[in-house]
Structures are given as C-alpha cells and as structure tokens.
Amino acid sequence: MDLSIDYVQKYPKTNALKLRMMFAVFRDPDGTITCREIADTPGIPAGNVSRLMRNYRKKECGYSRRLKPDKSTKAYKYRLTKKGALYLVKYAKRAYYCLENLVLCPRN
Numbered sequence: 001m002d003l004s005i006d007y008v009q010k011y012p013k014t015n016a017l018k019l020r021m022m023f024a025v026f027r028d029p030d031g032t033i034t035c036r037e038i039a040d041t042p043g044i045p046a047g048n049v050s051r052l053m054r055n056y057r058k059k060e061c062g063y064s065r066r067l068k069p070d071k072s073t074k075a076y077k078y079r080l081t082k083k084g085a086l087y088l089v090k091y092a093k094r095a096y097y098c099l100e101n102l103v104l105c106p107r108n
Contacts, residue, residue, distance in 0.1 A: 019088070021038055022087070024037070033077060033078060034070060035076070064079060064081060
C-alpha cells in the first residue's frame with residue numbers, strides 16, 4: 001500500500017524563510033536588528049541568516065537596508081524598506097492562501 005501524498009491545487013511557494021526573517025525585522029521596536037537577533041527570533045542558525053542577507057544584498061533585492069555596524073558587537077544592523085514591507089505582506093498572503101487551500105489526497 002502506497003502511503004505517499006500528492007499536493008493538489010497550487011504548489012505552496014511561500015518563501016517561508018524569507019517571510020520569517022522579514023517578520024522578525026518588522027516586529028523589532030526600533031526597526032533595526034542584527035543577523036544574530038533575527039536568528040534568535042525564528043530559531044534559524046545565525047550563519048544561514050547572515051548568508052541570506054548577504055545574498056539578498058548582492059542580488060539587490062531591496063528588501064532591507066544595511067545600516068552602520070553596532071559599536072559593541074560590530075555586527076551590521078538591518079532595517080526593512082518600503083519594498084520589503086510590501087513584499088512581507090505579499091509573502092504573508094501567499095503563505096496564508098497556501099495553508100488555507102492545501103488539499104491532501106492519497107496517491108492512486
């Protein structure tokens with residue numbers, strides 16, 4: 001008996017990691033946050049967050065803006081841009097839609 005599952009309707013392209021990182025920056029009271037603080041919030045390894053933030057900056061995505069390093073920790077701080085806030089809403093809606101309309105049915 002085959003117990004594997006097929007996903008019907010839309011493939012859930014939610015960009016979950018990107019959404020979690022943007023949401024961590026958005027929730028911060030000052031609006032500025034370091035990679036280590038981003039990693040502590042959703043529980044992602046700090047190395048992955050740093051690598052992804054560097055990758056988004058290299059690709060010029062424009063989701064966040066890198067600010068001057070913090071004097072005590074010498075870590076760069078990031079702030080969400082207007083484009084980043086718009087994409088945060090877009091990714092959140094997409095994630096909600098995919099989770100709401102995800103239909104599981106057994107493979108024939």
